[in-house]
Amino acid sequence: MVLVNENFLNLQNSYLFSEIARKTREFIALHPEVTVIKLGIGDATRPLPLSVIQAFHHGVDELADQKTFHGYGPEQGYAFLRDLIVENEYRARGIDIDPDEIFISDGSKCDTGNILDIFGKNIVAISDPSYPVYVDTNVMAGNAGIATDNGQYADIVYLPCNQSNNFCPAIPNFHVDLIYLCSPNNPTGAILNKVEMKNWVDYALREKAIILFDAAYERFIVEDDIPHSIFEIPGALKVAIEFRSFSKTAGFTGTRCAFTVVPKSLNAYDSKQNVIPIHPLWNRRHCTKFNGVSYLVQKAAAAIYTDIGKNEVENIIKYYQKNAEIIRKGLKQAGLEFFGGINSPYIWVKAPQGQSSWELFDLFLEKLNIVGTPGSGFGPNGEGFFRLTAFGSIENTQEAMKRIQNYNFGLEK
Amino acid sequence: MVLVNENFLNLQNSYLFSEIARKTREFIALHPEVTVIKLGIGDATRPLPLSVIQAFHHGVDELADQKTFHGYGPEQGYAFLRDLIVENEYRARGIDIDPDEIFISDGSKCDTGNILDIFGKNIVAISDPSYPVYVDTNVMAGNAGIATDNGQYADIVYLPCNQSNNFCPAIPNFHVDLIYLCSPNNPTGAILNKVEMKNWVDYALREKAIILFDAAYERFIVEDDIPHSIFEIPGALKVAIEFRSFSKTAGFTGTRCAFTVVPKSLNAYDSKQNVIPIHPLWNRRHCTKFNGVSYLVQKAAAAIYTDIGKNEVENIIKYYQKNAEIIRKGLKQAGLEFFGGINSPYIWVKAPQGQSSWELFDLFLEKLNIVGTPGSGFGPNGEGFFRLTAFGSIENTQEAMKRIQNYNFGLEK
Known part of the structure; x- marks a missing residue:
């Protein structure tokens, strides 16, 4: 009989991003009236350069x-x-x-x-x-x-x-x-x-x-x-x-x-x-x-x-860097602790009240209608963190920060 | 110290098609005046369908x-x-x-x-x-x-x-x-x-x-x-x-x-x-x-x-099928024994005088300026065979058959 590679049977859970996609899909199906902003996967959103x-x-x-x-x-x-x-x-x-x-x-x-x-x-x-x-x-x-x-x-x-x-x-x-x-x-x-x-x-x-x-x-x-x-x-x-x-x-x-x-x-x-x-x-x-x-x-x-291509690429990167700056400012104003976002499109947010990463994911999805990535999906040392990315549109990024600033995380600002 | 996958060390020779490409490149470099017809790799030559x-x-x-x-x-x-x-x-x-x-x-x-x-x-x-x-x-x-x-x-x-x-x-x-x-x-x-x-x-x-x-x-x-x-x-x-x-x-x-x-x-x-x-x-x-x-x-x-796409694809396939027919007719007229080419773009030619596949490759390359694929490259039971493909242009395929028919393989026709 033909044998499988049994190492596959040791794999835990499903692939992180598929899991996020599933949860998001299900939430949207239940709440079609809500505008969900995706700052989860590090996926480009700007159109390709003209060149x-x-x-x-x-x-x-x-x-x-x-x-x-x-x-x-x-x-x-x-x-x-x-x-x-x-x-x-x-x-x-x-x-x-x-x-x-x-x-x-x-x-x-x-x-x-x-x-x-x-x-x-x-x-x-x-x-x-x-x-x-x-x-x-x-x-x-x-x-x-x-x-x-x-x-x-x-x-x-x-x-x-x-x-x-x-x-x-x-x-x-x-x-x-x-x-x-x-x-x-x-x-x-x-x-x-x-x-x-x-x-x-x-x-x-x-x-x-x-x-x-x-x-x-x-x-x-x-x-x-x-x-x-x-x-x-x-x-x-x-x-x-x-x-x-x-x-x-x-x-x-x-x-x-x-x-x-x-x-x-x-x-x-x-x-x-x-x-x-x-x-x-x-x-x-x-x-x-x-x-x-x-x-x-x-x-x-x-x-x-x-x-021309180099110039266009630079402008795309600048666009995302601007988003990273918006996120950093927004999180700072909301009183949330975070890291990264300077030489990187990723901002690593610390759970404000010791929540687990998936608890934070659910809170962001359900209360703020923002999709991020649970830090624990990247390994145990990611537990208690949440990844936001600068790859959204400026408008969505600004709107997401507005939602975050208006939400009561139970912190002194 | 970091170990390699030692199975790789068991691999014989280089990849067949790289070897053919190298031999062909070297022949062309030595004989720039010659028009080499490539009927070796099964590579499309017709442009993409308009749809x-x-x-x-x-x-x-x-x-x-x-x-x-x-x-x-x-x-x-x-x-x-x-x-x-x-x-x-x-x-x-x-x-x-x-x-x-x-x-x-x-x-x-x-x-x-x-x-x-x-x-x-x-x-x-x-x-x-x-x-x-x-x-x-x-x-x-x-x-x-x-x-x-x-x-x-x-x-x-x-x-x-x-x-x-x-x-x-x-x-x-x-x-x-x-x-x-x-x-x-x-x-x-x-x-x-x-x-x-x-x-x-x-x-x-x-x-x-x-x-x-x-x-x-x-x-x-x-x-x-x-x-x-x-x-x-x-x-x-x-x-x-x-x-x-x-x-x-x-x-x-x-x-x-x-x-x-x-x-x-x-x-x-x-x-x-x-x-x-x-x-x-x-x-x-x-x-x-x-x-x-x-x-x-x-x-x-x-x-x-x-x-429209289906129709265009059909026409591309018909084009190659016509080539296969040209090859089959050409080989037959040259008195060469062959198989395939009916439900397939591949024609499997038997070495006319018991040559090895690579001998036949060299003969085709050097005497006829046609690139085929040595059958032995596909395994020992391919030895003594030579693969021609129907993926050339009709003009090149016809020209190749002309060269084959004009060449003396030492056979009664």
């Missing part, structure tokens, strides 16, 4: 003509896009990355999940709270062990991120193999500065570990001296894989394009301690289980790097 | 406007497309499939690879020759064991498909768990008729096995009484997953859209022999490691099911 739209139309016309039709492209992505990424995202910051080290994909969610294909059984360290995909894919891959009572897994090393450490994971004083870091952080909005990143890189070099660095929110960094790429840190090309995305940069959440940087100087090991370069493994995985991103989407993504 | 182009343009305009902008969609695909697929591909054939059982993806290559995520260690049976992704992904997943001298893997059950069984895999007289079937077949062009499919479904029911049915070339079936879906066979909803694609149907090879049907009535087992439904497992995998297909691409795919 991207034009590139799309142009690409569509190419596919309408036999002479310019495009069938299968290179699995790793078209050179025109890989070159632009290298030039604009890396060489412009003094980082020496080769276009061959860039793998275009249909999403960082996919990449952060699929990357485990090439790794064996390792000790995995994950920030807590964190993007649920890191934990869930490790459960599927058999790295997590059994679920414990608090919703964690026995074999995962959790790196607590809480108020006492300013939401920055501390370097463990023991060995781990694979480390997930995300900066600017989803969900807390915290960032890792140069010193903190250097400490992690040094740890990985020392421990022969690999850092899986999720920089999907890099474009939101405004403060100086915050690394935009882990490869700004000396030695990182030997110990890190970086995940980047056009989703939050240019509103590609529904359009689907991302990229992953796998340096050729990155090595891991086999069980006999032989050095195994990672790049050929990921290249083989990518070419065998993936067939490239839609030509049109790659064309459109390339438009982001034109002068 | 698809229009849907694309319309979708792009939606993304340019905040009121009609689309961010994240349902991971499983938009209801508008899932409903159309159910209606047109299944209910129209009397098959009762629920839209929830359709998972829209960015490619059958991805799905046939990723499906292994949800299965445990199983005895896997794969037709030989077959699409290389089946074997390679099983190697990565650790189902294949070590490589043997003939390029096969010790733990895979190969189902030989050769002249003596008319390229149809025989039912094994022992137990296997997972069975890959592809009809119309890539690479041989053979089809499974109703009786043959029924025998497989009955075997799977009896053995509590699951059939992974790749029907990417379904649209090429012209003869009556050949099932277009495995779900036409009674009982198949309990034992099969079906992979379908818009790549070969409507020229989406570079556009990327496919779907996989996972029936809710399909079960597997855990190691204690408990029944485990497969649908929730795949749903969880799909929602955790995938973020949906581009909205635009789904909009475009839906246009295929309009009356």
